[in-house]
Every structure is written in structure tokens, then in C-alpha cells.
Amino acid sequence: xxxxxxxxxxxxxxxxxxxxxxxxxxxxxxxxxxxxxxxxxxxxxxxxxxxxxxxxxxxxxxxxxxxxxxxxxxxxxxxxxxxxxxxxxxxxxxxxxxxxxxxxxxxxxxxxxxxxxxxxxxxxxxxxxxxxxxxxxxxxx
Amino acid sequence: xxxxxxxxxxxxxxxxxxxxxxxxxxxxxxxxxxxxxxxxxxxxxxxxxxxxxxxxxxxxxxxxxxxxxxxxxxxxxxxxxxxxxxxxxxxxxxxxxxxxxxxxxxxxxxxxxxxxxxxxxxxxxxxxxxxxxxxxxxxxxxxxxxxxxxxxxxxxxxxxxxxxxxxxxxxxxxxxxxxxxxxxxxxxxxxxxxxxxxxxxxxxxxxxxxxxxxxxxxxxxxxxxxxxxxxxxxxxxxxxxxxxxxxxxxxxxxxxxxxxxxxxxxxxxxxxxxxxxxxxxxxxxxxxxxxxxxxxxxxxxxxxxxxxxxxxxxxxxxxxxxxxxxxxxxxxxxxxxxxxxxxxxxxxxxxxxxxxxxxxxxxxxxxxxxxxxxxxxxxxxxxxxxxxxxxxxxxxxxxxxxxxxxxxxxxxxxxxxxxxxxxxxxxxxxxxxxxxxxxxxxxxxxxxxxxxxxxxxxxxxxxxxxxxxxxxxxxxxxxxxxxxxxxxxxxxxxxxxxxxxxxxxxxxxxxxxxxxxxxxxxxxxxxxxxxxxxxxxxxxxxxxxxxxxxxxxxxxxxxxxxxxxxxxxxxxxxxxxxxxxxxxxxxxxxxxxxxxxxxxxxxxxxxxxxxxxxxxxxxxxxxxxxxxxxxxxxxxxxxxxxxxxxxxxxxxxxxxxxxxxxxxxxxxxxxxxxxxxxxxxxxxxxxxxxxxxxxxxxxxxxxxxxxxxxxxxxxxxxxxxxxxxxxxxxxxxxxxxxxxxxxxxxxxxxxxxxxxxxxxxxxxxxxx
Numbered sequence: 060x061x062x063x064x065x066x067x068x069x070x071x072x073x074x075x076x077x078x079x080x081x082x083x084x085x086x087x088x089x090x091x092x093x094x095x096x097x098x099x100x101x102x103x104x105x106x107x108x109x110x111x112x113x114x115x116x117x118x119x120x121x122x123x124x125x126x127x128x129x130x131x132x133x134x135x136x137x138x139x140x141x142x143x144x145x146x147x148x149x150x151x152x153x154x155x156x157x158x159x160x161x162x163x164x165x166x167x168x169x170x171x172x173x174x175x176x177x178x179x180x181x182x183x184x185x186x187x188x189x190x191x192x193x194x195x196x197x198x199x200x
Numbered sequence: 201x202x203x204x205x206x207x208x209x210x211x212x213x214x215x216x217x218x219x220x221x222x223x224x225x226x227x228x229x230x231x232x233x234x235x236x237x238x239x240x241x242x243x244x245x246x247x248x249x250x251x252x253x254x255x256x257x258x259x260x261x262x263x264x265x266x267x268x269x270x271x272x273x274x275x276x277x278x279x280x281x282x283x284x285x286x287x288x289x290x291x292x293x294x295x296x297x298x299x300x301x302x303x304x305x306x307x308x309x310x311x312x313x314x315x316x317x318x319x320x321x322x323x324x325x326x327x328x329x330x331x332x333x334x335x336x337x338x339x340x341x342x343x344x345x346x347x348x349x350x351x352x353x354x355x356x357x358x359x360x361x362x363x364x365x366x367x368x369x370x371x372x373x374x375x376x377x378x379x380x381x382x383x384x385x386x387x388x389x390x391x392x393x394x395x396x397x398x399x400x401x402x403x404x405x406x407x408x409x410x411x412x413x414x415x416x417x418x419x420x421x422x423x424x425x426x427x428x429x430x431x432x433x434x435x436x437x438x439x440x441x442x443x444x445x446x447x448x449x450x451x452x453x454x455x456x457x458x459x460x461x462x463x464x465x466x467x468x469x470x471x472x473x474x475x476x477x478x479x480x481x482x483x484x485x486x487x488x489x490x491x492x493x494x495x496x497x498x499x500x501x502x503x504x505x506x507x508x509x510x511x512x513x514x515x516x517x518x519x520x521x522x523x524x525x526x527x528x529x530x531x532x533x534x535x536x537x538x539x540x541x542x543x544x545x546x547x548x549x550x551x552x553x554x555x556x557x558x559x560x561x562x563x564x565x566x567x568x569x570x571x572x573x574x575x576x577x578x579x580x581x582x583x584x585x586x587x588x589x590x591x592x593x594x595x596x597x598x599x600x601x602x603x604x605x606x607x608x609x610x611x612x613x614x615x616x617x618x619x620x621x622x623x624x625x626x627x628x629x630x631x632x633x634x635x636x637x638x639x640x641x642x643x644x645x646x647x648x649x650x651x652x653x654x655x656x657x658x659x660x661x662x663x664x665x666x667x668x669x670x671x672x673x674x675x676x677x678x679x680x681x682x683x684x685x686x687x688x689x690x691x692x693x694x695x696x697x698x699x700x701x702x703x704x705x706x707x708x709x710x711x712x713x714x715x716x717x718x719x720x721x722x723x724x725x726x727x728x729x730x731x732x733x734x735x736x737x738x739x740x741x742x743x744x745x746x747x748x749x750x751x752x753x754x755x756x757x758x759x760x761x762x763x764x765x766x767x768x769x770x771x772x773x774x775x776x777x778x779x780x781x782x783x784x785x786x787x788x789x790x791x792x793x794x795x796x797x798x799x800x801x802x803x804x805x806x807x808x809x810x811x812x813x814x815x816x817x818x819x820x821x822x823x824x825x826x827x828x829x830x831x832x833x834x835x836x837x838x839x840x841x842x843x844x845x846x847x848x849x850x851x852x853x854x855x856x857x858x859x860x861x862x863x864x865x866x867x868x869x870x871x872x873x874x875x876x877x878x879x880x881x882x883x884x885x886x887x888x889x890x891x892x893x894x895x896x897x898x899x900x901x902x903x904x905x906x907x908x909x910x911x912x913x914x915x916x917x918x919x920x921x922x923x924x925x926x927x928x929x930x931x932x933x934x935x936x937x938x939x940x941x942x943x944x945x946x947x948x949x950x951x952x953x954x955x956x957x958x959x960x961x962x963x964x965x966x967x968x
């Protein structure tokens with residue numbers, strides 16, 4: 060149990076700070092969910108990702124989302140995974156979905172906009188990407 | 201004379217000739233054996249390898265803190281065929297004491313791996329699962345555990361649709377033991393034939409009684425393969441030879457499994473009921489794995505004469521035959537005396553009407569089949585034994601079926617409509633991920649025919665209006681929820697078409713009405729005028745953008761829903777509104793596995809933003825007004841107002857169709873009621889479909905609808921009389937959401953200097 064908690068804190072740090080990181084910003088420490096079942100599913104998804112099992116990770120994250128469909132961190136995780144898998148359009152949709160549920164979480168919103176910007180870059184939509192990065196900067200300030 | 205003949209014969213039958221004779225006889229026999237061998241093997245292999253795709257419902261996830269009532273868990277367990285057990289738990293059984301359960305799950309191979317049998321301890325508090333312990337694996341309490349999913353049907357080979365294949369492993373051991381006790385006690389030791397049985401048969405022939413009895417299970421299987429009822433000695437000899445050949449090639453288990461799937465057990469019109477899989481559905485409407493002892497005994501007894509012992513036509517004969525079988529099972533120590541006593545006192549338990557199809561949820565399975573067809577070849581679906589994991593929530597399905605059937609009966613009674621004249625359809629989806637949780641294709645929920653949920657394209661009437669209003673609200677500087685719309689008489693003239701004069705349901709015109717109220721009260725004239733000024737084409741294009749992937753008419757009357765959509769399409773149309781602006785293809789399938797449990801394909805969650813969050817939020821707010829004070833205010837008889845449900849009633853010309861589409865925080869549901877012959881039913885959306893929706897949703901414990909308020913939304917007081925800015929002291933003032941910058945700037949005369957006690961609107965409470 061202790062181990063799971065520790066992993067989930069690490070994971071949450073990772074989610075909220077965006078892993079790749081926005082330098083110079085203090086990440087908030089909020090657990091990915093108050094529900095242990097969701098936390099353990101997210102941990103399972105994370106180890107799937109480390110093992111390169113992206114499909115299994117997606118299935119596990121979707122399972123977590125069925126338990127907590129309004130959890131923006133879960134939508135964000137799935138968006139990041141789709142980005143890794145090269146499913147850029149899906150990544151954008153999922154990040155936008157995460158934004159819908161993270162009205163009071165500027166940090167996560169900035170992360171989502173950055174993801175949307177990257178997804179648009181990959182698809183060659185440069186003005187769209189710029190607009191998204193601007194939004195990210197706006198949220199981060 | 202006689203001596204001469206004998207001499208001739210002696211002369212003719214030389215040793216060489218004799219040898220040739222025996223050799224040809226042997227060759228002939230060998231050829232005959234070869235022929236029989238090929239024939240019997242072809243039959244057997246053919247039967248064995250055409251495996252239908254098997255379709256499963258969603259597995260119920262269990263985790264501490266989840267919303268679940270004990271009776272819901274009980275219903276799930278009973279649908280799964282879990283048994284209430286005494287002290288000793290085995291997989292597929294449970295023990296209950298008040299609000300706590302101990303469950304032993306069945307092992308199951310899921311998409312992401314196998315889950316063994318787990319012993320779980322669950323404790324409930326009110327409507328929550330307060331505590332869940334995994335006794336099998338105490339260190340692993342956090343991961344949610346899954347019950348095995350309910351088997352809901354198969355996709356069968358076309359010429360074989362009257363059979364439900366079962367595997368030996370899913371057949372209750374009692375059935376097999378009973379079968380062997382009654383039909384073939386020496387099954388495991390003989391080589392296909394029972395010499396004593398044959399001797400008895402020969403005796404019967406000699407006595408002139410014809411060929412009868414004395415068949416082993418293997419012989420019966422052969423007889424069923426070739427399906428000729430003739431009882432000649434030649435037939436009997438062929439049967440004996442083939443039975444021995446079968447035993448030579450296949451194991452006892454394989455033969456038994458084939459027998460269980462092949463044996464003739466009843467007749468339904470011209471449909472022959474073969475195999476225990478179909479027979480248990482046909483007689484008891486349950487899968488074979490869920491049969492009880494009394495049912496097992498009845499089916500076993502039927503083998504002797506399905507028509508003579510037909511439990512529907514000759515219940516008394518069937519009952520005594522069943523009890524005889526039970527007696528025999530006791531004598532052979534297959535069951536105990538106690539089991540005998542309790543099973544013998546049980547009723548026949550046969551369902552009055554045989555389910556027509558092969559699935560308990562044929563409408564949903566049909567949807568699954570259609571969605572699979574875009575990725576798989578029909579022949580593969582019907583023969584490769586694919587495992588299909590779907591999104592069906594049996595608890596939601598059960599509730600939806602009950603709500604529709606019972607409400608239709610009540611409506612007919614209270615409105616003096618001929619019984620069974622009304623029909624209907626229900627679609628329930630998860631509002632946030634687009635999974636289809638329930639699909640009811642008609643009142644006869646087991647009927648595999650016309651699927652109204654998918655195929656009844658009926659005019660949707662006012663259900664189209666939210667799209668008109670959404671199209672307007674996407675232009676925030678032209679339209680807000682407070683904008684006054686014109687609800688005075690309208691005549692629309694178009695070249696080549698008769699004049700169009702839309703009227704309101706209450707046959708009056710309402711002058712200037714605020715936009716939100718025009719939608720809430722479902723005024724036709726103001727909606728039509730708004731749609732015409734936006735452009736019919738534009739509105740209909742938005743219908744496509746939201747999810748209807750086909751060409752739609754763009755006549756003026758299309759604005760008021762003159763064109764037909766199926767209930768399923770309506771659900772797709774409303775899905776983006778329910779999910780805050782995201783188009784989610786309605787999915788019925790999660791995963792597909794090969795017959796041996798290897799992952800083949802996943803149908804993943806897919807989202808696409810099709811409406812900006814602002815206008816989506818405003819449209820939902822207007823639809824919440826429909827339920828709060830508009831045409832659907834009667835919903836408060838079923839569901840408390842704090843659920844803030846959004847919905848829309850739909851009524852069509854001459855009251856032929858009654859619709860309701862609505863969503864909560866977690867579910868979207870669409871209900872249609874009408875007649876197949878399209879005669880008027882004299883019901884509005886509110887008096888018909890909405891009552892089904894309310895009944896159903898009340899039992900589904902919906903989450904309140906609390907869409908997150910987008911950043912660009914602000915709340916402002918407005919005066920509904922003039923659409924101008926007001927304050928909380930104004931009489932009738934409404935606190936409405938606006939896209940930032942679109943709040944009316946001009947102040948209503950109602951704004952006075954004297955401040956008084958602020959009246960909080962329901963909308964403000966919503967955001968506090």
C-alpha cells in the first residue's frame with residue numbers, strides 16, 4: 060500500500076508538472092484521484108507504458124475513466140499516450156476534453172494547450188499550433 | 201437330382217474361387233468402412249469447427265466507495281447465474297447476510313489477461329459499496345476487481361441459427377452425470393456400442409417389435425448426424441459401425457460435447473431445437489450454465505421423446521418424466537436424497553413463451569453485429585469463434601426493458617388503447633464516453649425481428665430544435681439565451697412548394713419570447729423563424745456535424761423535425777451536447793479476442809471537439825430549463841430537481857410519435873413511442889416517452905448534471921420581458937449564462953434603486 064501511495068505521488072507530480080516540465084514553475088501536489096482503484100489503474104497504465112504496451116495502457120486508462128469520467132488528469136494521461144502513439148488528432152481531442160474538466164487547474168490547462176500545440180505542429184497546422192502555445196503561456200502566467 | 205446339384209456346387213466352389221470370393225467381400229467391406237469413416241468424420245469435423253462469435257456484456261467492476269446498491273449486486277449475480285451457497289463457496293457462488301456479501305468469482309480471461317477465481321468480501325452502506333476485500337489476494341486491495349461478464353448471445357452460422365453451441369466446460373457437471381445415468385451408464389467404458397443393449401434390440405426384432413432401444417450416446421449422436429428416422433436392420437448396422445469408428449477417432453469428451461450440441465430436444469414451428477444450449481434458452485430462457493437440478497432433469501428426460509414429453513403441451517407427462525429422471529439420478533448416486541426431494545417439489549419452471557431468437561438481448565447483439573461488420577468478414581464472424589466484449593450494462597438493460605414494457609401497458613390501459621398496439625424503443629449511453637449501455641428494440645424485448653432502436657426512422661419533431669438553438673448560440677453577438685425571438689404568425693413561401701405556416705402546439709402565438717424560454721416551451725413558430733433566418737442548410741449541416749453521417753433534407757419543415765431519424769441516431773445527435781461539445785461515436789464493442797483468448801482488436805475511446813465549450817454549455821443550460829419549467833417539467837414526478845437534468849420532448853404531427861431525449865451527469869437516454877402502422881397515438885413527448893424515461897432513469901441512480909463552466913462564460917441577471925440587463929431585485933429576473941462580452945448592455949426599467957433581499961436563482965445555486 061505504502062509503495063502504491065509513493066508511486067502515485069510520483070506519478071501525480073509527473074502529470075501536473077507535465078513530465079517534460081515547464082521550467083521554473085512549482086508543481087502542485089494533488090493526487091491523481093482520491094479513489095484508490097483509479098490510482099492503481101493509473102499506476103498499472105504507467106507500467107504498461109514503461110513496458111511499451113501502449114494498447115494495454117490505453118485500455119487501462121479507459122477503464123479508469125469509466126470509474127471517473129470527470130477526472131481531467133485521466134483525460135490528460137490518455138491524451139499524452141495518444142501523442143506518444145502518434146495519434147495526434149486523438150491527442151488533441153482528449154486534451155481538449157481534459158481542459159473541459161479542469162476549469163480551476165491552470166497548470167493542467169497549460170499542459171493540455173501545450174499538447175494541443177504539439178499535436179497541431181505534427182499535423183502541419185502552424186498557426187493553430189501557435190495559438191495553442193499562446194494559450195498555454197496565458198494559462199501558465 | 202439333389203446329388204447332382206450338390207456335385208455341381210462342389211465342382212463350382214473350388215478353393216481359388218472361394219478365396220476370390222472372400223477377398224472381394226473383404227475389399228467391399230473395406231470400401232464400405234472407408235466410406236462410413238469418411239462420412240462420419242466429415243460430419244463430426246464440420247460440426248466441431250463452425251464456432252459462432254460469442255458476445256459478452258461489460259464486466260461489473262467492483263471497488264470500495266462505488267455507487268452500487270445491494271439489490272443491484274444481487275441482480276447482477278443472478279443474471280450471471282451465481283448461486284447462493286451455504287458454507288462451502290465454489291466459483292460462481294456467494295453468501296449474503298444483510299448488507300454484506302462473500303462472493304467467489306469465476307475465473308475469466310479478460311482482454312488484458314486472466315483473472316482467477318477470487319473470494320471477495322463486500323460490505324454495503326446505503327447505496328454504496330463501503331468496503332471490498334480480496335480474500336484470495338489480500339495484498340492487492342486497490343485494483344478494482346471484475347466479475348465475469350454475462351454471456352449475451354452469439355453470431356451463428358446462417359444455416360445453423362437454431363443452435364447455441366456449448367462447450368463441455370460450461371455445461372453443469374450434474375447435467376453430464378445425469379445424462380450418462382439416464383442414457384448410457386457405461387459411456388466412459390464402452391467402445392461405441394453396448395453389446396447387451398444390442399442383444400436386447402435383436403431380441404426385440406425377433407419378437408417382431410422392430411428395432412428399438414439399446415443405443416449408446418455415441419450411437420445416438422450418429423443417428424442425429426444423419427437424421428433419418430428409419431428403423432431398419434441395415435440402418436442399425438451402419439449406426440453400430442459408425443459409432444465404433446467415431447470412438448476410434450475422437451475422445452469421449454469430444455463425443456460428449458458433440459452430443460450435447462447435436463441432440464434433438466424440441467420443435468418450435470418449423471425450427472428444430474438442437475442441443476442443450478438452445479434448449480435451455482428455449483425452455484427456461486437461461487444459458488445452460490445457469491440451469492438448476494430440476495431443469496437439468498427435465499431436459500435430460502426430454503431426449504427420450506421431445507414431442508411426447510413437451511412440457512408446454514403436456515406438462516403432466518413432462519413432470520412425471522422429470523421426476524423419474526430425478527429418481528434414477530438418486531439411485532445411481534448422482535444426487536443425494538435431499539437434492540431429490542427439493543428438486544422434485546420444484547415446478548417445471550418452463551417459460552410460457554419461448555424466446556424467438558438466440559440472444560436474451562437480440563437488439564443489442566444486432567448492433568454489435570453491425571458494428572463488427574465494418575471490420576470483419578461475415579464468414580469469420582460466424583465461424584471463427586471470436587470473443588466479443590461489449591459495453592452492454594445488463595443492469596441498465598434490465599431497467600430499460602422493464603420501464604418500456606410496463607409503461608406501455610399502463611399507457612394503453614389508462615388511454616383505452618387496444619392492448620399491444622403501442623411499441624417503442626430505448627437507447628441508453630454513457631454520456632461521457634459514448635458507450636452504449638442498453639438498447640431496447642421493441643416491446644417484445646426477446647424478439648429478434650424489427651429493431652426499432654436502429655431501424656425505425658420516425659419524424660423527430662421538436663427533438664431537432666436544440667440544433668437550431670445551438671446554431672444561433674454559436675453567434676454570441678447575435679444571439680444569447682436572453683435574446684427575444686419573434687413568435688408571431690409566420691407564412692413561409694418558397695417557389696415550387698406550398699406555403700408553410702407553422703403553428704404552436706397550444707394553437708396560440710406568444711409574441712416576443714426569450715430564446716431560452718422559446719426552447720423550454722418548445723414553441724414552433726419562433727424556432728422555425730429562427731432557423732429560417734440562420735438558414736435551413738446551415739442548421740441541417742450542424743445536424744451532420746453533431747454526428748448524423750448521412751444526407752438530410754433541408755426543407756423549411758425539416759426545422760421542425762419532419763424528417764425521420766432512428767432512436768439510435770437521435771442518441772448520436774445528442775451525445776455532443778451531453779459531453780460538453782465532443783463527438784463520441786456510439787460504441788457497443790470494447791475488445792475482440794480470438795477463440796483462444798488472444799487480443800485481436802480494441803475499439804478505443806475516440807473524441808473530437810465539434811462544438812466550442814461556450815455554446816455547448818449554453819445549449820445545455822437551455823435544455824435544463826426545458827425540464828425545470830418547460831414542456832418536461834413533469835419529469836419532477838420521477839426525478840428530484842437537484843439532478844438538473846437536461847432534456848427535450850418531441851411530438852409529431854397528429855400525435856403519431858412521442859419522443860424524449862435527455863441526459864444526466866453520466867447517462868444519455870432516448871425513448872421513442874409510436875405504432876408500427878404509424879397511426880396516431882394521441883400522446884405528446886411528455887405524456888408518453890418522457891414517462892418511460894423518468895421511470896427508467898429514477899431506477900438508474902443518475903449522477904447530477906453539473907457541466908463545468910467554461911472560462912469564457914459569465915452569469916448575468918436579465919429581464920425576460922425585454923431581454924435587457926436586470927438585477928436580482930427585478931421581478932422574474934433570471935440569472936443566465938452568457939459568453940463573455942455578450943451580456944446585454946442596456947438596462948431594463950425594472951432595475952430600481954432600492955435594494956431588497958436577493959433571490960438566488962437555481963442557476964446561481966448550481967455554481968455555488
